[in-house]
Structures are given as C-alpha cells and as structure tokens.
Amino acid sequence: MIKSQGWKWEIVKDDENCIWKNPAVQSYYLVNRWKSQGKNDFLDLGCGLGRHSILFAKNDFNTYCFDISEDAVNKTRKWCEEEKLNCQYKIGDMLNLPYEDSSFDCILCMNVISHTDTEGIKKIIKELYRVLKKNGEVYLTLCSKDTWGFKDTDWPKVDENTKLLMVEGPEKGVPHFYADYDLIRELFKKFTIIDITQVENFYEHDDGTWYSYHYHLLIKKD
Ligand SMILES: C[S@@+](CC[C@H](N)C(=O)[O-])C[C@H]1O[C@@H](n2cnc3c(N)ncnc32)[C@H](O)[C@@H]1O
Numbered sequence: 001m002i003k004s005q006g007w008k009w010e011i012v013k014d015d016e017n018c019i020w021k022n023p024a025v026q027s028y029y030l031v032n033r034w035k036s037q038g039k040n041d042f043l044d045l046g047c048g049l050g051r052h053s054i055l056f057a058k059n060d061f062n063t064y065c066f067d068i069s070e071d072a073v074n075k076t077r078k079w080c081e082e083e084k085l086n087c088q089y090k091i092g093d094m095l096n097l098p099y100e101d102s103s104f105d106c107i108l109c110m111n112v113i114s115h116t117d118t119e120g121i122k123k124i125i126k127e128l129y130r131v132l133k134k135n136g137e138v139y140l141t142l143c144s145k146d147t148w149g150f151k152d153t154d155w156p157k158v159d160e161n162t163k164l165l166m167v168e169g170p171e172k173g174v175p176h177f178y179a180d181y182d183l184i185r186e187l188f189k190k191f192t193i194i195d196i197t198q199v200e201n202f203y204e205h206d207d208g209t210w211y212s213y214h215y216h217l218l219i220k221k222d
Contacts, residue, residue, distance in 0.1 A: 001119040002158055004093045006069035007170045009049065014075065020048050023055045024110055026216065030139055031059045039105035043131070045094060046112025050076030056108075057085040064088045064104070066097070095123050102133045109140040111214070114177045117162040121177050121187065129190055132221045137194070142179045144198055144213035150178040179215060191219040 014021060034042070042061035044053040050065060053076055057063040065076045065087050073091050080087045092098045094113065113124050128138055149155065155163040162177045179187070184196065195218040203210045 001095075001123070002117040002162070002175050004068055004095060004116065004120070005174050006067065006072065006115075007048070007174065008172075009069055009071045009075065009170060012049075012170050014049055018049070021051055023051045026139065027052050027055055027108065027110070030106070030108065031055060031061075034061070034106045034137070035059065037105075037137075039137070041103060041105045041133075043099070043104045043107045045097075045107055045109045045128075046115075047076050048072050050079045052108055052110060053087055054079060054083060054085065057087050058083070061106075064090070064099075066090050066092060066094075068093050094127065095120060097127045097131050099131045101130050102136075103131045105133055105136050107132060107136070107138045107140075109138065111141050113140055114143040114179075115171075115174050116177055117158045117175055118160070118177060120175075125187055125190075129221060134221060137218060137220050138191075139216070139218050142184065142215045142217070143176050144215055145178045145180045146198070146213040147178065148210075149176065149212065181215075184215060184217065188217065188219055190221075192222055194218040194220055 040062050042056045043064045043066060045066055047053050047065040047067045053063050053065045057080060065073060067073050070091050073089050077089050090098055107128060149165060150163060155166045157163050158175055162175055164173055165171050165176050197216045199214050199216055201212050
C-alpha cells in the first residue's frame with residue numbers, strides 16, 4: 001500500500017475567495033437531509049481548511065474534524081474558535097481512523113478518499129463501515145476514470161487504478177485512485193447505495209479550461 005500523504009496547505013492562499021473556504025453546494029442539502037433524519041454525530045473526514053466543519057457545527061451537529069495534515073487541523077481549529085464553535089479535532093490517517101466502532105451518524109469525505117491506491121481504498125471503505133452507526137450515511141466523492149488526469153497523462157502509475165498527480169500545487173505527488181461504475185459497485189457492496197452521480201467540474205486557468213469528473217456517492221450502513 002502506498003504511503004499516505006496530505007495536502008501542502010501552507011502553499012494555498014486561504015482568503016475568503018479560496019474555493020476551499022466556501023462549502024460545496026451538496027453540503028447544504030446534506031445538512032437538511034441529516035437534520036431531518038435526527039442525525040447528530042458528524043465526521044468531516046479530511047476536513048482541509050474546515051469549510052464543512054464550520055457549516056455543520058453552525059447547524060448544531062456534534063462535529064469531529066479530522067485530517068492527516070497538521071496545518072489543516074490547526075487552521076480548522078483556529079477558524080472554529082473565531083466562530084465560537086466547539087468541535088473535536090484529530091490529526092491522523094484515514095487508513096486507521098482513531099475512533100471507536102459505531103461512532104458517527106453521518107460522515108462527509110469531500111475530495112478525500114481518492115488520495116490513496118487500490119489497496120488503500122479498500123482499507124478506507126472498511127474503516128468507514130466500522131465507525132458508522134447502523135442506519136448511518138456517508139457522502140463521498142471519488143475521482144473518475146473519465147478524467148484527463150487518468151486517461152491522457154503520463155503521470156507515474158502506482159497500480160491499474162492509481163496515479164501520482166503531477167500538477168504544480170498543494171497535491172503534487174499525492175496518489176489519486178480513479179474509479180468507474182463497476183468498480184464502485186464492487187467496492188461498496190457492503191453498503192446500500194442511495195445515489196451515484198458523475199459530476200463534471202470546470203476550472204479556468206491561465207492556460208485554458210481544465211475539467212475533471214468525480215463520482216458523488218450517498219451510501220448507507222443497514
Ligand atoms: C481536496 S482536500 C479536501 C478538503 C475538504 N474535504 C474540503 O472539501 O474542503 C483533501 C484533504 O484530504 C486530506 N487527506 C489526504 N490524505 C489523507 C489521509 N490519508 N488521511 C486523512 N486525510 C487525508 C488532505 O490533507 C486534504 O486536507
């Protein structure tokens with residue numbers, strides 16, 4: 001299994017325009033969905049700068065912030081303290097989550113669990129199942145094999161589904177696991193899959209428009 005590696009957040013300009021400071025559109029739906037289901041214990045797995053930890057804590061979820069990057073957890077903690085929000089913080093590796101079995105009602109992994117290889121993704125999925133309560137839900141994203149980074153680059157290959165991303169920036173050299181629909185069905189067979197969507201994102205750069213595809217999954221432990 002490839003060694004885990006977090007993002008280098010110290011090179012990201014984290015002002016209010018930074019996309020990583022503004023919650024993803026899907027997160028507002030999840031707040032409503034999980035509130036109406038009476039869910040409470042929430043894990044922001046791979047919290048980054050804390051944009052979703054803040055949103056869920058403001059909506060009275062009992063919020064746990066977790067990331068392998070010390071810088072990410074420190075920045076999340078500082079932001080929560082500025083907002084006078086009480087959260088729990090831990091630094092660690094998603095391959096071995098430092099939480100008891102059945103700890104969480106709901107877990108968000110937004111652009112996180114693809115940062116490993118095929119062996120690693122299997123371990124993470126087992127960990128998600130273990131720390132989730134019965135009837136608990138997870139919302140997660142996975143890089144898609146339709147993305148140019150998988151199809152059209154000569155980035156170093158780790159295994160048949162995994163490459164090291166080679167774009168300059170905070171995730172240079174970080175492993176990326178890429179999935180397709182059949183692989184997803186196989187990997188998540190212990191869960192009930194409530195919804196799978198493939199989303200295409202566009203990013204405007206100086207050298208043109210970049211795009212990427214991600215699968216978004218809403219899954220449940222019965
Ligand atoms: C693309 S960022 C997303 C951050 C956040 N989820 C968001 O949506 O703003 C990916 C995050 O996953 C973290 N990460 C990568 N590998 C990890 C691992 N093995 N264990 C825990 N966190 C990890 C990175 O450090 C980074 O903060």
